[in-house]
Amino acid sequence: MTSTPLIELRSASFGYADRKVVDGVTLSQGPGEVIALLGPNGSGKSTLVKGLLGLSDHLGGDVKLFGTALAKFRDKPRIGYVPQRHSLSTSVRVTVREIVETGRLPLRPWWRPSGAADAAVVDKALDAVGLRDREREDVAALSGGQQRRVLIARALAAQPDVLVMDEPTAGVDVANQRILADVLARLAERGTSMLIVTHELAALSDVVTRIVCMNAGHVDFDGSPTAYAAGHRRHELGDGHHHSPSADEREPGLAAIVTDALPSREVRRG
Numbered sequence: 001m002t003s004t005p006l007i008e009l010r011s012a013s014f015g016y017a018d019r020k021v022v023d024g025v026t027l028s029q030g031p032g033e034v035i036a037l038l039g040p041n042g043s044g045k046s047t048l049v050k051g052l053l054g055l056s057d058h059l060g061g062d063v064k065l066f067g068t069a070l071a072k073f074r075d076k077p078r079i080g081y082v083p084q085r086h087s088l089s090t091s092v093r094v095t096v097r098e099i100v101e102t103g104r105l106p107l108r109p110w111w112r113p114s115g116a117a118d119a120a121v122v123d124k125a126l127d128a129v130g131l132r133d134r135e136r137e138d139v140a141a142l143s144g145g146q147q148r149r150v151l152i153a154r155a156l157a158a159q160p161d162v163l164v165m166d167e168p169t170a171g172v173d174v175a176n177q178r179i180l181a182d183v184l185a186r187l188a189e190r191g192t193s194m195l196i197v198t199h200e201l202a203a204l205s206d207v208v209t210r211i212v213c214m215n216a217g218h219v220d221f222d223g224s225p226t227a228y229a230a231g232h233r234r235h236e237l238g239d240g241h242h243h244s245p246s247a248d249e250r251e252p253g254l255a256a257i258v259t260d261a262l263p264s265r266e267v268r269r270g
């Protein structure tokens with residue numbers, strides 16, 4: 001692929017103050033890729049994605065966003081971020097649509113009111129997450145899973161080139177996980193690039209094109225879902241290798257293979 005990577009890390013380190021949490025990570029995401037970022041609790045997944053947003057400290061190595069060095073990158077709306085464990089305020093009354101409209105704010109000067117073009121983009125974002133019919137409702141009246149969809153719509157309203165989501169399905173019941181997974185699948189079909197931190201790969205197995213697995217601040221697997229599943233199969237058979245990035249062949253029934261092969265530590269928290 002000759003196009004510029006959306007995200008490019010070379011021996012990158014991120015952390016807080018001078019403590020490196022993520023160390024020596026090399027990773028590149030191309031247009032259209034949907035990457036699941038897996039790993040045990042505390043392995044540095046959130047710290048890595050926060051680093052891309054300037055929310056954790058860049059402590060070494062090269063980081064480029066859309067070909068521009070992180071320190072010089074100013075085009076923040078190109079990265080749509082759905083943070084972890086967000087909750088929408090219940091103390092201030094605000095509608096679903098109003099929340100999604102805030103996604104447009106970074107794209108226009110503060111003095112310019114929103115126009116028809118903004119409204120059209122907001123409509124599209126609400127459609128994408130299946131909440132157009134709830135747009136006038138108070139967000140506080142929505143379930144946790146629906147609120148995640150509101151926040152995904154807010155991120156989409158900025159028309160980002162890549163959507164970075166930190167555990168979009170965590171704490172959401174199975175039925176709502178499926179709805180969220182369908183939302184992400186529709187976005188993937190339209191070519192939306194995504195980097196998704198998750199412990200619930202099974203729910204997203206139809207969407208994901210690549211798996212990156214972190215352990216103790218390092219990447220210990222980067223490859224196709226098929227290769228990831230094969231690595232686990234071999235591990236279960238006792239060859240001592242947990243992951244294998246070597247095999248890259250496509251197989252039928254991938255979703256089932258990935259689901260079956262998942263170790264419990266990746267699918268369940270704590």
Ligand SMILES: Nc1ncnc2c1ncn2[C@@H]1O[C@H](COP(=O)(O)OP(=O)(O)OP(=O)(O)O)[C@@H](O)[C@H]1O
Nearest residue numbers: 016021039040041042043044045046047048084197
């Ligand atoms: N704001 C912060 N300040 C200082 N240390 C932090 C901060 N946020 C996270 N850490 C530390 O960084 C390490 C990695 O945390 P991080 O949240 O990146 O892991 P994670 O892989 O996303 O975990 P989880 O799956 O539990 O969300 C942990 O030791 C954590 O205590």
